[in-house]
Amino acid sequence: MTAKPEILKLTQVTNSRLFHIEAMDLRFSNGVERRYERLRTGGLGAVMIVAINEQDEVLLIREYAAGLEDYVLTLPKGLIDPGEDMMTAANRELQEEAGFAARQLSHVRQLTAAPNYMGHRLEVILARDLYPSKLEGDEPEPLEVIPWPMSRLPELFTQAAFSEGRAIAALCLVQQLQTRVEPPLVSRETASI
Template sequence: MLTTTTVASRQVYDDPRVKMRVDTIRLGDRPVLERGVIEQSNSVVVVPMTDGGDVLLVKQWRHAVQSILLEAPAGHIDPGEEPRAAAIRELQEETGHSAANLSHLPGFWAAPSISTEYMHGFLASGLATSSRPQDEDEDVETAITPLSDIPRLIREGTIIDSKSIAALLSALYLYPELITPD
């Protein structure tokens, strides 16, 4: 039987975007040990589909890994904001598009061994160019990609971040009718 208990917890870092704590835990009757926990707000990931069977991905610099990554649009949920509203906002901020339809995709823990962040997945369709400009703090480039190319891009290591892989493969698996024959 799994019997992990938290013996103590202390905050070691506090920033507007992220906090970190160190928990002292006991695994059953074994000696205590420490685990770092990154406290982040929950977030959304969106798979935006065009009427022609393409998905709007974004290219953006990810400082932590020192690389430009090809990703599904995503971002944090603001305090008091509902996941659906965050998905609409993030889609607009990162791609400059709005969506007539938003369907749920499975949600998931982003990195459950170290983070409290839960990601809500959405499939967006009925896309239209938004009249609202992209946010000034967004430095992204849109990449229109055939949905049928997604498995190959994942297999080849072109799409390598977990949230995008989870959301894109969920969309392909749960909505196979999205793939239009060439």
């Protein structure tokens, strides 16, 4: 296996409230030196929740996506706050964005997006045994919650408004888990919150 490149220098390029861009001067094992730019990732990561109700429907949300300048369908998601583990963050985000909490939460897998340019990690969490519970979130407007039958995922994947790659990947992973017969995921039963 090739050794990781040596980091020669890290330089802050610019900062905003959300983004920190830095230049990385690297030397590869063959002696080649290159400068890369990346979005520096801080914090504890994020969660995306695949919440499935008793009717075998996944809870989608409709929210405004500034990057696309339009409303999109996606899954509840958010940052892991200081002092939280991923399961606590997932249950909090589910309550803030969809108005439900879960008694059963299971870690599905970690996803990355554009790893050549950023180190953002997203934990996919499966939420089951849902019950109504609403927490105040940081959304600027109420989010519309849309229950979608798991049996109709192929139709969802054709909807122009449902285009977020991480949400598509999360649903495909959960769908695959539901169809195979293997030992269950590591799960944490949550107490009533």
